[in-house]
Amino acid sequence: MELFGPAQTFSRFDHCRFRKNLLRSFLDPGLGLGIFRSGSLAFPTSRHEIAVTSDTPHERTVGQVLLLTAGFLVLVAVSSASVLLVNKARDDNAAVVHTIEVENQTNTLLLEIRRAESSVRGYLLTMGPDFLNDYEQALAAITPELDKLEHLAADNPIQAENVRQLRTAIATRLDQFEREVGFFKQGDLPSAANLVRDAAAGDTTTTIHDLTDAMRAEEDRLFLLRTANADRSQQLASLVTITGSGLVVLLAGISMFLIRRSAHARDRAERQLRENNLNLEATVDARTADLREANEEIQRFAYIVSHDLRAPLVNIMGFTSELEELHPGIFHRIAALSRAQTSAAAQPMIADGGEIQLERADKQLSDDFVEALSFIKSSIGKMDRLISAILSLTREGRREFSPVAVDMREMIDGIVASHAHQAAQAQAHIQIGALPRIESDRLALEQIFSNLIDNAIKYLKPGVPGEIVVRGRTKLGFAIFEISDNGRGIDPRDHQRIFDLFRRAGVQDRPGQGIGLAHVRTLVRRLGGTMSVASELGSGSTFTITLPIKWTVNRTAAA
Amino acid sequence: MTLPVPVTIIMIEDDEGHARLIERNIRRSGIHNEIIPFATGADALKYLFGSDGDAGKHEGQGLLILLDLNLPDMTGIEILRQVKENSILKSAPVVVLTTTDDSSEIKRCYELGCNVYITKPVNYEGFANAIRQLGLFFSVIQVPSTEP
Numbered sequence: 001m002e003l004f005g006p007a008q009t010f011s012r013f014d015h016c017r018f019r020k021n022l023l024r025s026f027l028d029p030g031l032g033l034g035i036f037r038s039g040s041l042a043f044p045t046s047r048h049e050i051a052v053t054s055d056t057p058h059e060r061t062v063g064q065v066l067l068l069t070a071g072f073l074v075l076v077a078v079s080s081a082s083v084l085l086v087n088k089a090r091d092d093n094a095a096v097v098h099t100i101e102v103e104n105q106t107n108t109l110l111l112e113i114r115r116a117e118s119s120v121r122g123y124l125l126t127m128g129p130d131f132l133n134d135y136e137q138a139l140a141a142i143t144p145e146l147d148k149l150e151h152l153a154a155d156n157p158i159q160a161e162n163v164r165q166l167r168t169a170i171a172t173r174l175d176q177f178e179r180e181v182g183f184f185k186q187g188d189l190p191s192a193a194n195l196v197r198d199a200a201a202g203d204t205t206t207t208i209h210d211l212t213d214a215m216r217a218e219e220d221r222l223f224l225l226r227t228a229n230a231d232r233s234q235q236l237a238s239l240v241t242i243t244g245s246g247l248v249v250l251l252a253g254i255s256m257f258l259i260r261r262s263a264h265a266r267d268r269a270e271r272q273l274r275e276n277n278l279n280l281e282a283t284v285d286a287r288t289a290d291l292r293e294a295n296e297e298i299q300r301f302a303y304i305v306s307h308d309l310r311a312p313l314v315n316i317m318g319f320t321s322e323l324e325e326l327h328p329g330i331f332h333r334i335a336a337l338s339r340a341q342t343s344a345a346a347q348p349m350i351a352d353g354g355e356i357q358l359e360r361a362d363k364q365l366s367d368d369f370v371e372a373l374s375f376i377k378s379s380i381g382k383m384d385r386l387i388s389a390i391l392s393l394t395r396e397g398r399r400e401f402s403p404v405a406v407d408m409r410e411m412i413d414g415i416v417a418s419h420a421h422q423a424a425q426a427q428a429h430i431q432i433g434a435l436p437r438i439e440s441d442r443l444a445l446e447q448i449f450s451n452l453i454d455n456a457i458k459y460l461k462p463g464v465p466g467e468i469v470v471r472g473r474t475k476l477g478f479a480i481f482e483i484s485d486n487g488r489g490i491d492p493r494d495h496q497r498i499f500d501l502f503r504r505a506g507v508q509d510r511p512g513q514g515i516g517l518a519h520v521r522t523l524v525r526r527l528g529g530t531m532s533v534a535s536e537l538g539s540g541s542t543f544t545i546t547l548p549i550k551w552t553v554n555r556t557a558a559a
Numbered sequence: 560m561t562l563p564v565p566v567t568i569i570m571i572e573d574d575e576g577h578a579r580l581i582e583r584n585i586r587r588s589g590i591h592n593e594i595i596p597f598a599t600g601a602d603a604l605k606y607l608f609g610s611d612g613d614a615g616k617h618e619g620q621g622l623l624i625l626l627d628l629n630l631p632d633m634t635g636i637e638i639l640r641q642v643k644e645n646s647i648l649k650s651a652p653v654v655v656l657t658t659t660d661d662s663s664e665i666k667r668c669y670e671l672g673c674n675v676y677i678t679k680p681v682n683y684e685g686f687a688n689a690i691r692q693l694g695l696f697f698s699v700i701q702v703p704s705t706e707p
Binding site (some may be wrong): 307308310312313314317318319320321323380381384395427525 | 574576577580581583628658659661678679681683684686687
C-alpha cells in the first residue's frame, strides 16, 4: 500500500497509481474518508502547450528548396548566356579584324601597284637597272597579294565581284607595264611614251582606284556595322552578367532573409522550449510537493483519526465491562424479586451455596444480556485491532530506512529459527537455498520475509506435511527471492486482492487482520522492488520478491 | 486506606467517560483521596498556578497529577512542561494517561519529567489493572509535600 510510504517514493509517474491505491486502500475499510475524493488531492491536469510558429517546418523546407532551385537555374542561364554572348563578341571582333585585314590587304595591293607604276616610270626616266629590279619585285608581289585579297574577300559577294573586276583591271594595267618595259628595252621609246600617255589617259588606273575605293568604302561600312555589332554583343554580355549577378545577389539576399527568419523562429522556439522545460520542472516540483504534503496530511490524518477513534472505544469497552460487572448484581436482584413475588412465604433470598437460581424467563433474559455484551465486546476488539493496524502502518510509513549490508542467509535462518515452534506444529519443513547478500534496510527485510514465511506456515493444507522453500538469485543488479510452499494456494481471482489492506482470501479459519501482505508490498516498494504471486488453488503458492542489490535512499527518491 | 500525606489528585482529562472510569478504578483500588477533575488544560493550569501564576497557594500541599495528553485546548505535554518548570509544582508526581503509545511521545514525556506513563488500552481488564496498580503505586510512594 502506497499510503504510508514516505513522500519521496512518489515519482510523477506514480501519481495516478498513488491516488487510486490511496483511495482504494483507505476508503475500503469504511472509514468514510470521502472528503479526500473532492478537495485536497485533486491533481491539476493542465498541460503546457508548446507554441508553434505560424509557418510549419515543411513549408519552410519547400520554400528553401524552391529558392535554391531558382538560384541554380539563374546561375545556369547567366552562365550559358555569358558563354554564348562572349562567343558572339569574339566572332564579331573577328569580323571587325577581318574587315581591317581586307582593307589593309587592299591598301597593300594598291601600294604594290603604285610601286610597280612608279618603278616603271623611274625606269623609263632614268633607265636605272635599280628601278627595273624594283619593278620586277613589285610585279612579283602583286599577284600573291591579289590572291590573298581574293581569298580574304571571298566571304563577301560584293567584294568578290570587286576583286574579280580589280583582277581584270590589274591584269590590264600589268600588261601595259610589261608592254612599256618591253618597248623601252627594245629602244622603242616613243612607243613606250605613247603607251604611258595612253595608260595615263586610259581609265584602267581610275578603274583600279575606283574599285579599291569601293572596296574600302564597303569595308568601312562593314567596319562600322561590325563594330556596332561587337559593341552590342559586349553590352549584352555585360548586361546579362550584371542582371544575372543582380538576380543571384537578390536570391542570396532572400535566402539569407529566410534563413535569418527561420533561425530567429528557431531561437524563439528554443527559448520557449527552455522556458517550458523550466516551467515543467517547476510544475513537477510543485506537484511533487503537493503530493508529499497530501501524503503527510493523510499520515497525520490517519494518526489523529486512529487516536480519536480509540478514545471513545475505551469508553465503550470500559462501560460495557462495567455493565458486565453489574450483570450478577442485576440478576441477583431480579431473582430475589421474582421469588418474593411468587411465594408469599418468607424464604431465604439466596439459595444455599450462594448460587442464584433464576427462573426460566429470567435465565433467558440473562443469556440474551450476556450474548449482547459479548457481541459488543468482540466488535470493539475487532475495531481496536483495525485501528492498531492503521496506527502501526502509519508508524512504519514514518520510519526512516537506512541501507546496510545484509547477509540474507543469516537473516532467513534467524527468521526460520523463530518460527520453529509454529513450523513443528504445522509439520512443516523449511528448506533454505543459496541467497545473495544485498544492501538494504534490515528491519524492513526482516518484516517482509518474516511475514511471508509466517504466511507460508499458516496457510498449509491440513493433513499434508508442509514443504516450504526459500530461494534466491541475482539478475541485472536485482536480487530475486522466491518463497514457495505446497499449501492451500490462492485462487487467481484473489491474487490482487490479497495485497489490499484488510482483505483476505480463501477459507477464513486463521486469525489475522488482512494486513501482512499489504504491509509487505509497501515495504518492498519502499525498498525499490516489486513483488508478485504465482499460485493455483490447492497447489501451493510462490511469492517472488525482486529487490535492488544495492538500495540507496536517493534511489527511491529519484525513481 | 489513605495516603500517608493527604494528597489531592488533580485529574486533567477531557473525556468524561475516561474520567469516570479512572475515578471508579481508583476508588476500587481503595484510594479515597480527593480527586479534582478538569476537562480543559486552561482550567487545570488556572487551578495549578493560581491567579498570580506562581502556584504559591499549593505550597506545602501534596499533589498528584493525572494527565491526558490529548486535550481540546492544548497538549498535555505543554502542561507537563510548565508543571515541571515550576519550582513548587515540579516535585508533584505526574502520571500520564493517554491513548498514544507512540514511543517517541513516551520518551518525550519521561524526558520532561513525567513519573509514570500509562497507555489506555481498549482492553478494559488492562485498563482497570493499570489504574489499580496506580492505586498500589499511590499507596507505596511517598508523595513529597511541596514544601521547600
